[in-house]
Amino acid sequence: MQKKFPSELRYDLVSQDWVLIATGRARRPETFGAEKRQEVKTGKTCPFDALAKQECATIAYNKGKRVDFSRGKVCIPSEWTTISVANKYPAFAPSKSLRKRYVGPYPVMDGVGFHEVIITKDHKKDIPQFSLMQVKEMIDLYHARYVDLKDEDHVHYISIFKNKGLQAGASIAHPHSQLIAIPMTDPDIQRSLSGSYAYFMEHKDCIHCMMLEWDRKDKKRIVFENSLYAVVCPFASRVSFEMRIYPKGHLPYFEKTDESQREGLAEALQMALKKLSKGLNDPDYNYFLHTAPVGGGSDYGHYHWHIEILPKTSVPAGFELGTGIEISTIEPEKAAAFLRKQ
Ligand SMILES: [Zn+2]
Numbered sequence: 486m487q488k489k490f491p492s493e494l495r496y497d498l499v500s501q502d503w504v505l506i507a508t509g510r511a512r513r514p515e516t517f518g519a520e521k522r523q524e525v526k527t528g529k530t531c532p533f534d535a536l537a538k539q540e541c542a543t544i545a546y547n548k549g550k551r552v553d554f555s556r557g558k559v560c561i562p563s564e565w566t567t568i569s570v571a572n573k574y575p576a577f578a579p580s581k582s583l584r585k586r587y588v589g590p591y592p593v594m595d596g597v598g599f600h601e602v603i604i605t606k607d608h609k610k611d612i613p614q615f616s617l618m619q620v621k622e623m624i625d626l627y628h629a630r631y632v633d634l635k636d637e638d639h640v641h642y643i644s645i646f647k648n649k650g651l652q653a654g655a656s657i658a659h660p661h662s663q664l665i666a667i668p669m670t671d672p673d674i675q676r677s678l679s680g681s682y683a684y685f686m687e688h689k690d691c692i693h694c695m696m697l698e699w700d701r702k703d704k705k706r707i708v709f710e711n712s713l714y715a716v717v718c719p720f721a722s723r724v725s726f727e728m729r730i731y732p733k734g735h736l737p738y739f740e741k742t743d744e745s746q747r748e749g750l751a752e753a754l755q756m757a758l759k760k761l762s763k764g765l766n767d768p769d770y771n772y773f774l775h776t777a778p779v780g781g782g783s784d785y786g787h788y789h790w791h792i793e794i795l796p797k798t799s800v801p802a803g804f805e806l807g808t809g810i811e812i813s814t815i816e817p818e819k820a821a822a823f824l825r826k827q
Pocket residue numbers: 531532533534607608659
């Protein structure tokens with residue numbers, strides 16, 4: 486019998502990166518959950534349980550319905566179950582003008598934009614423990630706030646993401662996610678866009694639809710499906726147990742999702758995170774939305790929005806940082822088989 490090769494380099498068609506799948510280590514999926522986790526240290530009072538001390542709310546939902554409150558009079562509405570507030574320590578801040586200038590040869594611009602924290606009421610319960618209605622409410626809020634901000638001056642990309650746990654960069658234990666609207670298109674989404682565009686120009690087809698069709702036929706990397714979404718471990722996973730949630734239909738713009746599409750997404754996101762939590766003993770993770778940029782009048786019809794979930798299963802070290810080649814210590818096919826049965 487031929488000796489199994491210790492690793493396999495896989496090519497990501499969209500980002501055009503190589504990743505290394507360390508097949509030879511033959512790590513069993515069960516071993517990932519056994520790792521010790523460091524928890525976010527919390528003081529006596531949780532800042533998100535005393536929201537009055539935070540910044541003002543920009544949008545709030547209560548039991549599935551958007552709360553009507555006039556900012557100025559009321560900073561934080563009295564009844565809410567999901568809320569977005571301006572970040573107390575924003576990375577980007579609103580401004581009417583965007584100053585661009587040079588420092589010697591170096592271009593510089595003001596960090597103009599929006600930075601908000603999206604908080605769900607319960608301090609202990611996170612997405613896997615939510616009712617489906619609560620997950621849908623959170624997604625409705627993401628969507629509504631996205632729509633509110635997309636036509637603001639100087640907003641070119643809106644990033645929605647969640648950091649869960651210390652290793653994923655969360656400094657507050659209370660379940661929350663974030664929204665950052667920025668004045669340019671970031672390099673990561675830019676590469677995803679140009680990879681999709683290059684394929685579209687050559688094949689007159691969407692690269693994500695093509696990959697999804699193959700993955701659904703192949704079945705090996707599918708974690709979960711409902712009528713509108715598929716959750717897959719990507720062929721060229723960058724980290725062990727990486728998952729992506731794709732709408733099955735070709736949809737470039739997240740902002741165009743309707744009520745039933747958001748409901749389907751709520752189910753798919755919750756299923757993915759439930760399986761991750763159960764299978765890997767509640768690991769830290771990041772997830773983020775990749776969607777077409779806003780403003781600028783460009784047509785991104787070739788793009789296909791999706792959510793990427795990256796569990797913190799290892800720490801990037803010298804090789805990854807020095808070469809940009811990520812190492813995944815489990816085959817995506819094995820990871821998907823394991824997550825499927827959770
Ligand atoms: Zn709290």
